[in-house]
Each structure stands twice: as C-alpha cells, then as structure tokens.
Amino acid sequence: MTMLLPITLHAQLPELALPKTGSGASTTARFFGGATADNGVSYKTSFGFSQPITVSTEIRVEAAHVNTMGNLYIIIALGQQYFMRDQAGKFLPWDLTLPKLVAASPAKNLQISEPLPIVNNVAFGPAGVSGASLSIFLAYNTMAAPNELYYSGTPLTFAIDKEVVTPASLTLFTNTVSSQIIQSTCIICHSATANAGAPTNLHYVSSSQANSLSTNYATLVNYIKTAPGGSSLILSKPRGVDHSGGALLSASSQNFLNLTAFVNAVKAE
Numbered sequence: 001m002t003m004l005l006p007i008t009l010h011a012q013l014p015e016l017a018l019p020k021t022g023s024g025a026s027t028t029a030r031f032f033g034g035a036t037a038d039n040g041v042s043y044k045t046s047f048g049f050s051q052p053i054t055v056s057t058e059i060r061v062e063a064a065h066v067n068t069m070g071n072l073y074i075i076i077a078l079g080q081q082y083f084m085r086d087q088a089g090k091f092l093p094w095d096l097t098l099p100k101l102v103a104a105s106p107a108k109n110l111q112i113s114e115p116l117p118i119v120n121n122v123a124f125g126p127a128g129v130s131g132a133s134l135s136i137f138l139a140y141n142t143m144a145a146p147n148e149l150y151y152s153g154t155p156l157t158f159a160i161d162k163e164v165v166t167p168a169s170l171t172l173f174t175n176t177v178s179s180q181i182i183q184s185t186c187i188i189c190h191s192a193t194a195n196a197g198a199p200t201n202l203h204y205v206s207s208s209q210a211n212s213l214s215t216n217y218a219t220l221v222n223y224i225k226t227a228p229g230g231s232s233l234i235l236s237k238p239r240g241v242d243h244s245g246g247a248l249l250s251a252s253s254q255n256f257l258n259l260t261a262f263v264n265a266v267k268a269e
Contacts, residue, residue, distance in 0.1 A: 010040040013058060016138070018153030022098075025148075029065075031138045033057040033156030049125030049163040055118035057156060059138050061110050070110045070142035071103035074118065077135040077155065098149065110142060124160040131162035169265035173217045176258035181249075182216055183207050186238075189245050202227075224266045231263050 016031040034043035035055045047053050059072060074085040075094060083091040085104040092102060104116065118136065139151035187204045188194065194203075202223050204216045224230045238256065240247025249256040 011036075011042055013040075013056060014043055014156075016152040016154045016156060020151055020153035022147075022149035022151075027062060027150050029062050029140070029150045030060040031058070031152035032060070033136060033138065033152070035156070035158040045157065046159045047124070047161065049130050049161050050123050051125075052121045052123045053158075054120050054122075055136070055156070055158075057116045057118060057136065057138055059114040059116065059140055060112060061114065061140060061142070062150070063112070065110050065140075065142045065144050066112050068110055068142045068144040070108060070140055070144075072105040072108060072114055072116060073101060073137075073139040073141075073151075074104045074116060075101075075137040075139065077137070078129070078132060110140070114140070125163055130160045133157055133159040167265070167269055169221065169262055169269055170217060172258065172262040172265055173220070174213060176255075177220075177262050178213050178216060179207070181238075181255055181259055182220075185248050221266050224263060231267055234263055235260060 011034075013032040014034045016033055019027050019029050019031055021027050033056065034040075035045070035047065035053050036043050037047060037051050037053045039054070040056075057074070061070075076083045076085070076091060082094045082096060084094040084102050085091050086102045087104065087106060094101060105114075108114075116138065124130065124134075135155035135157045137152050137155045139149055141149050182204055183206070187206065190202050190204050191206070192203050202219065204219060205212045207213075209215075220234070224234055227233070235256075237243040237245075238247075238249040238259065239251055249259065
C-alpha cells in the first residue's frame with residue numbers, strides 16, 4: 001500500500017518593486033521580502049500583537065557584480081525613525097546620511113543571491129512594537145561601481161496590531177456575574193417580557209440568545225455609568241432595599257462580593 005504524505009506548498013518570496021540606485025541610473029538588481037506567520041505558505045501585511053512571524057529578504061545583485069567585494073545593508077523605518085542593522089544583528093539609529101550607514105554584512109564576496117533573514121518566529125507586540133507599521137529597505141554596494149548604492153525603491157511593509165486588552169470588568173462579568181447572578185436570578189424579572197425594571201428599563205436577554213453575554217454586559221455597564229445613582233442602586237436593590245423582588249443577595253455572600261467587585265471595576269474604567 002502506498003502512503004500519501006501531505007505536501008505543504010510554500011509561496012514565492014514577493015519581489016519588491018522599483019529597484020533604484022543612488023545616482024538614478026537603471027539597475028537589473030532585484031530585491032525580495034515577505035512576512036509570514038505560516039512558514040512561508042502565505043505572505044501578509046498585517047499581524048496580531050502576539051502572533052509569531054518570520055521575516056525573510058533576499059538581494060539578487062546585478063550579474064556584473066557577482067564575485068565582487070561589497071556590502072549588504074538592512075534599513076528599517078518605524079514611524080519617523082530609521083534604524084540600520086549592524087554585523088552583530090543589532091539595530092542602530094540612522095540619520096539617513098550615507099557616510100554613517102553601517103552594513104549588516106560588510107566586505108562580502110557578493111553572490112548572485114544573497115538571503116538576508118530578518119527575524120524567525122518572533123512576536124513583535126511583546127517585543128515592544130505594536131500599533132505600527134514597519135518598512136524594511138534592502139541595499140548593497142560594490143567595489144565594481146564605486147560611490148553607487150543599489151536599493152529596493154519599494155520597501156517590505158507590514159503592520160503589527162495594537163494589543164487587545166480585555167477590560168477587568170468584562171472578565172469579572174464573564175466569570176462571576178453573568179451566569180451566577182444575571183441568568184440565575186435577575187433575568188426572572190428583568191427581561192423585556194417581565195414587569196420589573198420599568199422605571200429604569202434594565203432588561204436582560206436570555207443566554208439562549210446570540211451574543212447574550214456581550215448584550216447584558218453593555219446593558220449593565222450603561223446602567224452603572226448613566227443611570228442616576230446607578231452604581232449604588234445595582235448593589236442596594238439585590239439586597240432588598242426598595243426592591244419589589246425582595247432580598248436576593250446577602251451582603252456577605254460571594255455573589256454579592258463578586259457583584260461589588262464588578263461595579264467597582266466599571267467605575268474605575
């Protein structure tokens with residue numbers, strides 16, 4: 001019996017358009033670069049805060065420059081700041097002046113293809129880069145053409161999302177309030193079909209309905225923040241103070257302590 005093994009197809013590293021030279025002369029040099037989160041199956045331009053990605057680049061020098069001595073450069077633009085990678089792999093600030101440009105791979109015997117890995121399986125957000133776009137430029141020079149610089153006129157550009165922070169109140173509501181208090185007790189009277197809550201219109205939806213948790217969370221947060229005395233009422237009424245439904249939570253119960261913590265979190269946000 002012949003076993004068929006799955007084959008993973010890798011996408012070709014995207015070519016960066018419009019290669020240029022410092023003098024403005026045309027060039028046949030080619031530049032490639034891409035960012036991937038699936039080992040090269042696809043290349044994308046946007047990634048999550050905690051998503052590990054691999055960034056790969058490649059320079060293909062002009063045929064006349066093969067086996068000549070030269071330097072390879074990697075420049076990264078982050079906002080209005082520019083950085084250059086040195087031989088040790090560190091990114092140093094660059095003031096955009098050519099005399100201060102440091103090579104990532106200096107004094108190299110240039111080959112027709114020069115791969116330049118940038119990062120491998122790194123999540124940029126936890127590393128300190130998020131809510132921003134990065135642009136990576138590639139360049140080289142050669143002793144065969146003194147005072148000339150060959151570079152990618154179009155950079156490799158990709159964005160890292162901002163960190164999505166879940167509000168503390170939502171975590172508390174999800175873990176300790178929604179099912180334990182709202183669905184088990186409050187909704188019996190406080191729903192669109194019940195008769196309680198008419199003065200405040202504080203109505204919840206059943207957990208059987210789509211998005212019930214987010215709907216009830218928004219309803220309760222809005223009440224706490226906008227209803228006159230809302231944060232006090234939401235704690236006093238379940239204890240039976242001016243509440244037609246009577247006392248439902250004792251002040252010493254865990255559910256009441258959880259509800260109090262939730263209300264305090266909403267007020268603090």
